[in-house]
Amino acid sequence: MQTTPVLPRQAAAPARRTVRRFGLPTATALVMGNIIGGGIFMLPAAVAPYGTVSLLAFAVLTVGAIALALVFGKLARRNPRTGGPYVYAREAFGDFAGFLSAWSYWITTWVSNAALAVAAVGYLDVLLPIQHSLPLTIGAALVLQWLPALANLAGTRYVGAVQVVSTVLKFIPLALVAIGGLFFFDPSKVGPFDASGSGWLGGMSASAAILLFSYLGVESAAMSAGEVRDPERNVGRASVLGTVGAAVVYLLGTLAVFGTVAHTQLVHSTAPFTDAVDAMFGGSWGGTAIAVAALVSMTGALNGWTLLAAQAPYAAARDGLFPSVFAVQRRGVPVYGVLISVGLASLLTVLNFASGAKGAFEILVLVTSFTATVPYLLSTAAQLYWLIRGEADRVSRGRLARDAALGLGAFAFSLWLLAGAGYAAVYQGVLFLFAGILVYVWMAGRRARAA
Template sequence: MHVTGTVPPPAPAPQATTDGPAHSGDTPDGTGRRTRRFGLPVATALVMGNIIGGGIFLLPASIAPYGTISLVAFGVLTVGAIALALVFGRLAERDPRTGGPYVYAREAFGDFAGFLAAWAYWITTWVSNAALAVAAVGYLDVLIPVNEHRWTACLAALVLQWLPALANIAGTRYVGAVQVVSTVLKLVPLLLVAVGGLFAFDADNLGPFRAGGESATGAISAAAAILLFSYLGVESAAVSAGEVRDPRRTVGRATVIGTAGAAVVYLLGTLAVFGTVAHNRLVDSTAPFSDAVNAMFGGAWGGWAVALAALVSMTGCLNGWTLMSAQTSYAAAKDGLFPAALARKRRGVPTVGVGVTVLLASLLTVWNYASGTARIFETLVLVTTFTATVPYLLATAAQLFHLVSGHRERVDRGRLVRDAVVASVAAAFSLWLVAGAGYQAVYQGVLFLFAGVLIYAVMAARKQRAEARTAEG
């Protein structure tokens, strides 16, 4: 539950306004129409839907070689993720505008830091969308054979990207509906496995506490390196704060509830698989949830059932990440740091931003299939494991900046200490994410950031020239 202080935060500066009235259910979108704003259920579904992707269906097998001590790593990471969620909630109280980490970094450290947060996050979203769509085709192939020819698979991947994009273009009402439905549909089978695992649980299947030869600390760190990115998406409600009803209150609650809910699903689902599939079999499993379903309920239908659940899960992720990409570029474009066209909005959604996102992701997808090799594609995906962490680190730094500088006036000392401890844990978690990305990801990710510096130089110069003309006029 989101923790509030005894005294509300001071009102933000005049420029720190939302994109519409903070408490209305419907707001103008700049075209005379009314647009539906997200309430707590939709905002929570956005967080959970973006965190829980397709990776969960392989996680138990990925961490099984380290033994059940990997569940301890899950617990440690959950603490860090919830601390980060609380930080985003506090920052949204202070500045409830669309843009999330971009807005927080820019307010605290200026245009350049804000641009880096937006640039890194934007790259992460559309590259990840291409990766999600390609991975989803693998699950679709279990239900409908599409991988027999690479161009049939490519077409399927493009369709999986464009359908959520069309839902985004239709407006926030449809985005929210798709996100809620897909989140419910993905949770039902995962919770079914978790609950079913309680009745089919056999402690003999767990295997050793430490299966490898590492020390306890080494095993936890190794398992954590695999699990670190399972919580990406915790910022989802904050990025869309301008479209959330009563964002100062709702964003924090949705972020914490969504992150905690995802953690429960992760932990229970993984524990259920550990307890129903023998450890020596799980280590080599390519479909651990399918094996668990077959063990719990008999038969051999687990493969298509899990494939269907994974396909729904990834479609929901594509829907949410498309919105996140468009909202980030929209926020930066409004401040003159991204091209102005990306600031166009319709029915509460930056439609140009959605179009650019799906176009870039589609081009990357076609490139992947045309090249006949996944090497370039895998390199770009690896880059996103680092670029995703940049906005987190800048956001936690912004929170520490506000706490140390004393900008949160009239807050009691107890709340100040709590916020400082939470922000410190979130900062450590963000640094851990950077370390977990690996040397190659950091090296290549920094090159992408430096390429963004050149773009920032052009956009900042254009912004300065426009401001000079306005002053002269």
């Protein structure tokens, strides 16, 4: 019988003294800032056609996201290395599973950064009309990508500072709408519970498909575990605190908009938070205020995702599964990982604007909804693998049952994320995923020849 050798913990990674620069507040800000991007400013209008049943979908999704966050915390306690999902998949299932996790996550990060920059230009146009000029539009999108990249290249200390500041700045206007809206809440403006008429279960599932990807980023602290102080404790805490904080903002913000903007207006709104601010305080300054908040939010998300775009290939490169250039690190940041990822995102952005192929770009963005869930599934499967293998024999039966239920719940949540991506995204995502096999074959062949 042929058996697969089990890799010893951290055996493939050389020893390295790491200066842990992220405390619990910074790690929490990284998680919360990456989860809350620019999508929150459109979420209330996107789910309004389904009615207030979408709030129930929010609650269910939050439970699943917290379960996933707890699983990442447990896995980080076992192996607190930078790379998060890649590290967990490789340790449990070997090099190939680890490579697929890293490759899939890397695609997600830099394509998502291109999408964030394109969306941010739309909000920037509210403040500085630039979209009448293609060169100005492209230049603004590139600046929005490279400023966070420069912050990353300056070192993890600056990444953390930018992330904390941007999270606080984005939280203030969102909290203003979320909390202030409760004082202007008008029940007569709230739409029906099941506005779609498809039954509450159908409405909840349909709205959940839209909301599912609002929680991408829950793995952010685990991905940067090598830079987090006391990662065995702080990664799990930061993951849960950041997820809960984002969920509170999402839920209260959506509820406030539901209660301040008439349902018939909300279903056709292109700027629901702007409409809510105008309804609460009058005037027409809501568009400017929300545009500023959206820009801050997206810039913070770009800052955090730029770091994650470098961390996934960095961990794989240290194990010989990605080209070695990705393993070069300075000031706690993989320098070439940042440059290559931002360069690819910039190229995709320029091609999008220059060709006008917005349909093709949207397809690429949709693919990331699939590629993001592959590392989640492999990570939760790794947690279940360690439980089944018997490493949990030393813990009580009650704790074992709790950990098993948590792992199964997180796995089910990841499958739900995958199902919500849709058939087209899964089909094309599989093509993107397996295209990386050529890279794996090249690196594996070089290792075998060297050996």
